[in-house]
Amino acid sequence: MKKSVLFGAMTAAGLVAGAAAAGTMDDVKERGKLNCGVTTGLIGFAAPDANGEWKGFDVSICRAVAAAVLGDSTAVEFVPTTGKTRFTALASGEIDMLARNTTWTFSRDVDLKFDFVGVNYYDGQGFMVPKELGVSSAKDLDGATVCIQTGTTTELNLADFFRSNNISYEPVPIETNAEAQQQYLAGACDVYTTDASGLAATRAAFENPGDHVLLPEIVSKEPLGPLVRHGDSDWGDVVRWTLNALITAEELGVSSANVTEMASAGNNPEVARLLGTEGELGAMLGLDAEWAKRAIMSEGNYGEIFAKNIGEETPIGLARGLNAQWTEGGLLYSPPFR
Numbered sequence: 001m002k003k004s005v006l007f008g009a010m011t012a013a014g015l016v017a018g019a020a021a022a023g024t025m026d027d028v029k030e031r032g033k034l035n036c037g038v039t040t041g042l043i044g045f046a047a048p049d050a051n052g053e054w055k056g057f058d059v060s061i062c063r064a065v066a067a068a069v070l071g072d073s074t075a076v077e078f079v080p081t082t083g084k085t086r087f088t089a090l091a092s093g094e095i096d097m098l099a100r101n102t103t104w105t106f107s108r109d110v111d112l113k114f115d116f117v118g119v120n121y122y123d124g125q126g127f128m129v130p131k132e133l134g135v136s137s138a139k140d141l142d143g144a145t146v147c148i149q150t151g152t153t154t155e156l157n158l159a160d161f162f163r164s165n166n167i168s169y170e171p172v173p174i175e176t177n178a179e180a181q182q183q184y185l186a187g188a189c190d191v192y193t194t195d196a197s198g199l200a201a202t203r204a205a206f207e208n209p210g211d212h213v214l215l216p217e218i219v220s221k222e223p224l225g226p227l228v229r230h231g232d233s234d235w236g237d238v239v240r241w242t243l244n245a246l247i248t249a250e251e252l253g254v255s256s257a258n259v260t261e262m263a264s265a266g267n268n269p270e271v272a273r274l275l276g277t278e279g280e281l282g283a284m285l286g287l288d289a290e291w292a293k294r295a296i297m298s299e300g301n302y303g304e305i306f307a308k309n310i311g312e313e314t315p316i317g318l319a320r321g322l323n324a325q326w327t328e329g330g331l332l333y334s335p336p337f338r
Helices: 009-021 024-031 057-070 086-092 106-110 153-164 177-185 196-204 233-252 259-265 269-275 281-285 291-299 302-309
Strands: 034-039 076-081 114-116 121-123 125-130 144-149 169-174 191-195 212-214 222-224 227-229
Touching: 024 034, 024 057, 024 233, 034 057, 034 086, 057 076, 057 233, 057 291, 057 302, 076 086, 086 114, 086 227, 106 114, 121 196, 125 153, 125 196, 144 153, 144 177, 153 169, 153 191, 169 177, 177 191, 177 196, 191 196, 196 212, 227 233, 233 269, 233 281, 233 291, 233 302, 259 269, 259 291, 269 291, 281 291
Parallel strands: 034 076, 144 169, 144 191
Antiparallel strands: 114 227, 121 222, 125 191, 125 212
């Protein structure tokens, strides 16, 4: 799920300046639609449902931005991308933003010329194996065959882990999560490795999830978040502060259910600034006063988005963990709306 550090670097860097120069927000408004890059399909994060409607944690970020900018959370064209195609799609202007479980790294930020606007999921790389394999630790995987997505930083992390533990493995290259699932279930590999959240989402889609276990080792830091092109700070601010609005809303107790009531209450100055009843924050972004209110109303605050897509009451069953609010012992922390 964290993807290529080197693939397409020169191509992506060469395309960025021209694509960003036009002004992405103007393009989105003129088009009347947000083009948002997502994964090819990962239940809970981004996947079409039985009716072909895209749902998921990352999908909600796209819809919140569309609500903020266009006033319509359905005005989104979802563009499926693989680990190899996503950066070129963003750099070329095919998509306006990428919300695809992509890890924020130095080279992607600096060399590939992208701006990560924040972290919407703190993750780490893990390992999934069939329970019948009888393995309780990744350190017991000497000689294992490992399904791994090509063009990803997962490959580098995997090589580092096995080398540092003086054990060997045989890679089984795959390109998409769907292919990985198929190969893993067919027995083409003993292990599937990717972000732990992706493993949980993949396992939840199995006919018998209990037949598979996630090993305890987390072997990397994977701060996942949406990104935009370098060179268009105005658009970067819009996506960044939409994400921050969802995070801040949860901290302040603003939800999709009470956002209208909270906007009229007027007893909390930061809530008033967030929801546009006080100050000029919307105008600073080139948006109207109710941009954040619409984003929250359409998709819910961060906690609501987490709970309905990947939380403990869903088949994926992820605990908040590091993704809890900073007031609850997690890392989730937005700069103030001031």
